[in-house]
Amino acid sequence: MNTQTNPQQIAIAGAGLLGRLLAWRLRLLGHEITLFEAGKLQPDSNTTRAAAFTAAGMIAPLSEAVVSDANVYRMGQFALQRWPEWLNDLPYNKTELFFAKGSLLVAHPQDESELQQFESELNFVVPECRNYQRLSSRDIQNLEPDLSPQFMRGLLLQEEGHLHNREFLQQLSNELLRLDVKVRENTPVETEPQTIHSDAGAEKFDLVIDCRGLGAKTQLKKLRGVRGETLHVETSEIHLHRPVRLMHPRYQLYVVPKPNNRFIIGATQIESEDRSPVTLQSSLELGSALYTLSPAFAEARIIEMDTNLRPAFMDNLPKIFCKPGLIIANGLFRHGYLLAPAVVEQVLAQVACNQHILFPDLLQASISG
């Protein structure tokens, strides 16, 4: 542990992606951390849980820049460097958690204009980006031999990666306990400067950091939830080395390989705060698109269907609000694993009162979210 000259007593509200990461990085800097979580560190699928558990774990700066802006690309490039550095700090990191093998975009012959459209948008949003490659049918088969041979054109986005996120969250919770972070599970809280309010009453800290995702809606009136649904399937018939996105005029599907022959297929994006189970329509769309990637998926077993809400502001970009004794970080939308390193490092700079602003667009002048 890198002991600080001025260690602080810090409370963190929310043990999803941001809260867990901040607890870890601040504890490694020598601060005393208490982490409050409304649910459990290892929740089961029957309870409301962090969006971090539903996410597919893609770290996709190019694909996400096309649907947002160039800042997302820059913060995403930072993430691709930071994730492997952070993972090296995990003592139990025996299994590989992070992969930088790029991602593959394919389209059926009748939808190939979707690939051209993607490429023009990418060149418009990130003109400096050269790290992608147009692929022929043979290139696609060489990269991913188990995909259906019907794909004639594709794009390889070299500057993308993916993380085995559930395994990472599990390892990180073990590490927090090993580092003596005080974890208070099943404790929903409200936050204000230097104070945490729970059923146990008010508790004082030097600093409170609010990472409650959608749970902060009581405080951040402009925060909204965006519904996303995923399918998890298992099959030993297919091996993929990297995430594959199917470009389609109506919906975009991705498949991300996970440990033990599992795949996550996602994700719908619906303007609704409904957390109820996956609809029949979504499961049919996700399942049939998956089948067209390779008929061998027909024999895959559906082992889980998941729904969650992405915490988002109106512009779908993350924000950090700071006032004395309170920092709020939220709005990671569909870019949690992609943008968390930038958000976390900027929060760490705020805690250290470091004048060096890494990502100025993240910092907001007032809590108007």
Ligand SMILES: Cc1cc2nc3c(=O)[nH]c(=O)nc-3n(C[C@H](O)[C@H](O)[C@H](O)COP(=O)(O)OP(=O)(O)OC[C@H]3O[C@@H](n4cnc5c(N)ncnc54)[C@H](O)[C@@H]3O)c2cc1C
């Ligand atoms: C279907 C889907 C797919 C996704 N795929 C990707 C992907 O491939 N790549 C990517 O980068 N991002 C992805 N995301 C986005 C990512 O999951 C989120 O951006 C990220 O989890 C947000 O992190 P967070 O810490 O702000 O919130 P969360 O991870 O939701 O964590 C918030 C935590 O706060 C706790 N909490 C809430 N209220 C309280 C309270 N009152 N007191 C105490 N604790 C409280 C919650 O229980 C939870 O544990 C996906 C999201 C979804 C839904």
